[in-house]
Amino acid sequence: MEQQIAEIRIRGTVQGVGFRPCVWQLAQQMALRGDVRNDADGVFIRLFPPTQMHRFQQQLETHLPPLAHIDSITTRLLPCGDIPQDFCILDSTRGHNRTQVLPDIATCERCRSEIFDTRDRRHGYAFGNCTHCGPRYSIITAMPYDRSHTTMAPFRRCAACQHEYVQPLDRRFHAQPIACAECGPRLWLAAPDGTELARENAIAVAAQRLQQGQLLAIKATGGFHLACDASDPCAIERLRSLKHRPHKPLALMVRDTAQLRAFARVSRTEEQLLHSPAAPIVLLDMLPASLPSALCSGLARVGTMLPSTPLQHLLMAALNGPLVMTSGNVEGAPPCQDNSSAMTQLAPGVDALLLHNRDIRHRVDDSLTQVIAGRPQILRRARGYAPAGIYLPAGMQDADGILALGGDLKNAPCLLRQGRAHLAPHLGDMENPQLQRQLHQSLEQLTQLLGCRARLIACDPHPGYHSRRLAHRVAQTQGLPLVEVAHHHAHLAACLAEHRYPIDGPPVLGLILDGSGLAPANSPHPIWGGEILRADYRHCQRLDGLPAVALPGGDQAAREPWRNLLAHLERWQPEWAQTAARLPALQDLQQQPLHTLRAMIQHNQNAPLASSCGRLFDAVAALLGATPSRQSFEAQAAMHLEALAQSATAASLPGFDPGSATDMLDLTGLWQQLLDCAQSEPPARTALWFHQALARLLARRLQALAHDQGCTTLVLGGGCLQNRLLQAELSTALTATGFEVLIPHQVPANDGGLALGQAVVAWVRREAGHG
The missing domain is CATH 3.30.420.40 (ATPase, nucleotide binding domain)
Structure with a gap:
């Protein structure tokens, strides 16, 4: 009888998460032969003997790496010529991309411990990571996720890093951003004129300057921050003046939750959110008179985050207290993304810049969250969350290539691909021409990185929106159909989609409360902002609302x-x-x-x-x-x-x-x-x-x-x-x-979630012939 071999195709979040080492280790334990590789479709496994295929699949699904998620598994049996003699990991192959893109992941506990261990070779190194943490989306240039397709490509691994990289039992096996002080990115402190101030002790000198009341620009994973001592009112006022931000609250970074409890109340859920792989900013209730009033200008809550990179862990460990850590930009402009723009825009207003030489491919702001009634709620979806896919309701598995541009406030475009919604990281308000250009770039990057060509464009109908003008231009240039989705219908539909409400489910009643959104043409008043709507994904009818x-x-x-x-x-x-x-x-x-x-x-x-x-x-x-x-x-x-x-x-x-x-x-x-x-x-x-x-x-x-x-x-x-x-x-x-x-939780209830609602409404209407 002819020998057969099992082929297993796995799709989902399966690259850059230690999935292949997990497969290899399981194959070793079960004494199986064959191979595993990454490709643009996900992970592909050949397994011998095929009689073990179902048992292998069951074991794999119960022993997944922490960041992995399987969307689908398909199997088949094929004739086998040469029987494999062992089980090995093959190099990746390219092709049409169907796998998922991971967001940047906060430093794991093991990597954090290493940078503070004087016996470890990564002691004090600001760019350590492994398969369970580190930069992902911000450094990816193409799929599949290999080092050659990231901004780490210029850094050639040293012998020690290469040894870790090729050892399946090592947690850094095929960790694409793997590096150390011998071969990886370097950090230095620069003066505003570009003069190098420190290199080997850059973090210590930066910490000393911060405690002296100076302002620093700090290059992070997905952009720049502006930082100062959070206990220094004068430094805070200088920072506000630099950003032309007289009253808007400023975010804090604290060393750990023990330090946090000196000025804020933190619940168990809030603490878990702070320590999650996304490591977002979390809005917390402040303790009275614990922080300078200039920080939050009379508000009761303060946005707080923990360090999410080795650089930030090392910096916070060198300080006596928390830092103000806010986006590195001037008013209205996007945060700086590279060293040259930081030297041009930020250097004139700061005392020093903490820089490194790892390029940022995709700008990613800090995510913002809060906890209500014990449940986390995302207010700004960015680092740690975007562009990870959100599962759509049953029946939307074929929703593919629907590109929605959102609104002009809190803009975050969305692409539907194979039953998932991928919201790009928060961009900001489209009034600034730089952000308008960045929105166009974000659309191109989203479709290219996810390997999904746009087939339908969706947008808000407001004639004054920059996002709408861009949507019409893209649709016309590419010869694509365009659907305009009413502002408040998009809000409602985004919440339905997040909760995977059935596409053929009965109409719901929605209460949509916001500042303003263009009313439909048949409305007695032009601006809505407090509506009670009867709606599903296709239709929307106003029943009542706040009087105009x-x-x-x-x-x-x-x-x-x-x-x-x-x-x-x-x-x-x-x-x-x-x-x-x-x-x-x-x-x-x-x-x-x-x-x-x-x-x-x-x-x-x-x-x-x-x-x-x-x-x-x-x-x-x-x-x-x-x-x-x-x-x-x-x-x-x-x-x-x-x-x-x-x-x-x-x-x-x-x-x-x-x-x-x-x-x-x-x-x-x-x-x-x-x-x-x-x-x-x-x-x-x-x-x-x-x-x-x-x-x-x-x-x-x-x-x-x-x-x-x-x-x-x-x-x-x-x-x-x-x-x-x-x-x-x-x-x-x-x-x-x-x-x-x-109620929205994964997607912002504000205009940051509009694009998801636009996309699902546009797809359902097209499928129903109402587009």
Whole structure:
């Protein structure tokens, strides 16, 4: 009888994670013969004798490396000419790429221990890694994932590293970025004029300068950071001046959680998130008077991260306390990606630059997360998460080549490939021409790296969006169909897709709360921002929502909260001037050019109508004195209002009558009771009352509509859902009445998740013939 050999094809996250060594070790244990190799399709195994194939597969699936994930396994038996004499690992082959791309992974515990072990040859080395950690996406130039296809290609392995690289039992077996001080990237400290200040002791000198109050630019894995001593108010103010960032919170890096507990409260889930392979920034509650007020400008939470690279571990170990660690860019521009741009843009404002000679292929910002009700929620999806694939619902296995460009704020494009959604790392706001160019580059890199040609383009319909103009240009240039997906439908669909809601499932009710998004053409007002929608992946219908209120001054209203206060008072409490003497904010409002502003509102002159939840928060923040007259960053007023509310006690708060749940939403009662509360309660308790009252009002109306429509699943989305108080109040009220409530967790609820929603809606509509 002719001999046969088993062929096993494995697809998924199986490259750069120690998968082949795992296969080799298992084959050795089972005394099997054959070979394993990487190719552009994943991992390919030949196994003899084939009678052991099923047992081998079962063992493999239960002994996967920590970072590996199998999407599919296919097998077949073929005639075998020459029977293999042993089991070996073959070199990779190229071809059409179907495997997954790993994000950058934080330093594992074993690699961290080595850099602090004086007996280890990597002691003090800033670029150690293994198959379980280190740079991935930021250094990849092509697939399959081999050293020759990374920015580590110029660094030839020394004999010691080569020995580790070829030993299947070594955890650095085929770790592509493997390096040491003899053969790998080098670190040095440079003066702003480029003069080398230190090399062998660069980290020690950098730490000393930081503790002296100096500002440093530090080259990280996926870009640059600007750093200073977090306990030094003068250094913080210098950094703010350099970035033209007077109030926006700054992130911290701490040595470990023991150091962290000196200034913040951290739960078990938050600690696990900090120590996860993604090592994101986590928003934590600060302890009173533990950090300079200049750090967070009066907010109650601080974004904190642990070191995620050997360089950062070594630097933090050389310091006495935490560092401010924020993106290395000037206002509006993307963070610097290479040494030359850092010398041009950052050097004039810093005292030194900590540089290295490993190139960054893909810029990757730090991810931002928070924990609500014990569950992590991603607010900015980047380092550690992107561009890892998110599994799509059943029935979308053939979704392939759908390229969505997202919006103009918090932009992050998305590519659907073989039933997975790959969101590129957060890019930023498209107002800056550099970021517009980077979005175009990101589209090309995403399709090339994932080996997936675009077949359909999706975007937001807003005519003023740079992302929309680019989408139309790409579609026209490449001769591709284009689908425009309504802003708030995309928010809702992104949450459905994340939760793998069936594509043929019944319609859901969604509550989408954000600052603004273009309304469909048939809407009575042009800007949405607080909508109750009945929708599935194909269709979307507005049932109700926050009533539209004028935005006096148009875009100015998004920057000056007092304008929204005036508009809401004029709409809901036109006799507000009678109570002005009892509320300082209303006295201040009377100093504005009210005659002109009222005329703008009455005659709809540069005062478009918007049902914006974000502008409602701005108005209440202005009423309670929780915000400056002009915001210096997006959502500043809303964030300060939330922080004010979190400082209050809920005991004996005034009640709230939300009115009939069967009537269309109306804010007359809310504003009347809010003004009463503001006159009798301190601002903090009034802020808390407002959060609870708004959540109760919205939840009651949503429940009533859900019963009318026969919907049992509710979706909460939009940027305002990042408000912990509002989200918790809504979720508690809705789940208590038996509804299934879906909230974004893996994908940002803000505009950073729009591209996913655009992509899935575009694909489903095309498949249904509605495109």
